Amino acid sequence: MMREEKRTRKPGEGGTDRKKKPFLRRKVCRFCTDKKLEIDYKNPKILRYFITERGKIIPRRISGNCAKHQREVTVAIKRARSIAILPFTTAGH
Numbered sequence: 001m002m003r004e005e006k007r008t009r010k011p012g013e014g015g016t017d018r019k020k021k022p023f024l025r026r027k028v029c030r031f032c033t034d035k036k037l038e039i040d041y042k043n044p045k046i047l048r049y050f051i052t053e054r055g056k057i058i059p060r061r062i063s064g065n066c067a068k069h070q071r072e073v074t075v076a077i078k079r080a081r082s083i084a085i086l087p088f089t090t091a092g093h
């Protein structure tokens with residue numbers, strides 16, 4: 001019972017694979033890609049994709065959003081914060 005297999009590597013994850021970027025990085029904006037996705041400040045599930053654990057808004061170059069939708073996301077997040085759906089950036093640590 002002493003043997004503990006610590007294999008967290010998934011099959012196919014070789015050392016040669018250069019695709020190490022997090023899934024958030026996309027070439028195109030997900031809202032442009034998926035027309036069903038709506039930026040809705042009342043929908044934290046959507047907005048959570050674009051904030052960090054601390055509640056900060058993820059910058060466009062990381063989120064992969066186009067300028068137009070990033071702007072809408074930003075507005076939606078701020079709006080959501082103001083009605084307390086999403087937390088404000090945790091400050092004071």
Ligand SMILES: [Zn+2]
Pocket residue numbers: 029030031032033065066067068069070
């Ligand atoms: Zn877009």
